[in-house]
Amino acid sequence: MFENSGGKELKDLRPTLVVKKDTRKMPLKRALDFWQETAGSLYDVNISQPEAFHTTHCTFRLGELLLTYCVSVAQKLSRSSYRVGADGYDHFEVQFFLAGHWSRQDGRQEAQAAPGDLIIHDAAQAHAGSASDFANLTLFVPRSMLAPLLTSPDEQNMRVLCADEPMVGLLRNHMDNLWRVLPLLDERQAAALALPTVELIAVTLNGIKRQDVSRGISVAQLGEIRRYIDAHALDPTIDPAGIAAAFGISLRKLTYLFSGDGGVATYLQKRRLNLARAALRDPAQAHKSIAEIGLEHGFVYAHNFTRAFQRLHGLTPREIRAVAQRNWMTGTHESRSWFDRAALWGR
Incomplete structure (x- = not known):
């Protein structure tokens, strides 16, 4: 081959x-x-x-x-x-x-x-x-x-x-x-x-x-709603009712679509926590406190942010930032993504 x-x-x-x-x-x-x-x-x-x-x-x-x-x-x-x-x-x-x-x-x-x-x-x-x-x-x-x-x-x-x-x-x-x-x-x-x-x-x-057209439509709609949530994840006013209204569907239908994600609220929180991880690793945001980043990503209380973050990512926000800071100092983080790094292989 x-x-x-x-x-x-x-x-x-x-x-x-x-x-x-x-x-x-x-x-x-x-x-x-x-x-x-x-x-x-x-x-x-x-x-x-x-x-x-x-x-x-x-x-x-x-x-x-x-x-x-x-x-x-x-x-x-x-x-x-x-x-x-x-x-x-x-x-x-x-x-x-x-x-x-x-x-x-x-x-x-x-x-x-x-x-x-x-x-x-x-x-x-x-x-x-x-x-x-x-x-x-x-x-x-x-x-x-x-x-x-x-x-x-x-x-x-x-x-x-x-x-x-x-x-x-x-x-x-x-x-x-x-x-x-x-x-x-x-x-x-x-x-x-x-x-x-x-x-x-x-x-x-x-x-x-x-040939399962009806299920295919549901998957296509779910993808469209996910993209909408991803684009508006940091909007503090976004909620399941507003999302359902934006797509002209009932809350019950929205709940069904996101049943595999543990619910639309769980999906939204995961998206926010992933964005928070990126913010903690971003040297341009090094001046912000962990509590500030938590607040920007929908967590009013720092201890709730830490608990949810660790449950999803396995490390606390403080630990993530400490690793990122070491990388900033040593210059070991060479690229924004693994795909960028792969382009350098063998050179």
Whole structure:
């Protein structure tokens, strides 16, 4: 699958390529450094046999998406609440193993994936897993593109969907075809494929049959309402009644639409807490106290802000700010997003 360009070097073919590496041609230290630059930018990595490490790694860009093909050795990868709070990266990873196996390692529940199964990782939530020697294909999708289309965007982390599900097979074939055709496309053509791809992912994760028109309309309406809430999250007057009125639906219908999110008020609070996390990490807002930021994001009382923030993010607002301040001082936070950082791989 990796060598499908007829013997030509991908870097000489198309501008959609972000990075291509085969570390078997490198000294071991350089290979490990490259893995720390790529996988290590998101995860704490524990390689079973570091002395035998190697990876074949190739990443393409489709507009705001990244598609990565990777072959490597057995290892564990974990993303802690501390790391989530420290880097603030916020995207989904849609992953198919082509060879090898993956298993969930956070102690909460059993989940395993074999070749052909679909695995979802949410970078905004802590997660941990282990893989045997593997080959996989992973699509990195910004939350802003996918979450509004999902009925339960916060319930996807470490979810495994079986290979024999028809929609999973359709998505797998689509990603495989993307991988094969991307070397032949220019950036404009590749970018045009991004939104249809995200929509297919959403249909797959929502478990919707394409002919189920009434449910499809509900999902489309839910996405529209989510975008409205996201745009007005810091408006102190926004409330469920006003949202229902803005869309001409009843409170009962609004409650039904957001049942997978724990209710519209819960969704609104999560959105505000995510914005508060970004504000705490923003050096331009370093002059504001934690209480001020809490108030700007809908929390009149600082202790309520701290409690809700820690419950969602695993760290207190003070801890998030302390990590961010260290990054400001050392200059270790190199880019605004993980996608910006990925563009620097291999340079």
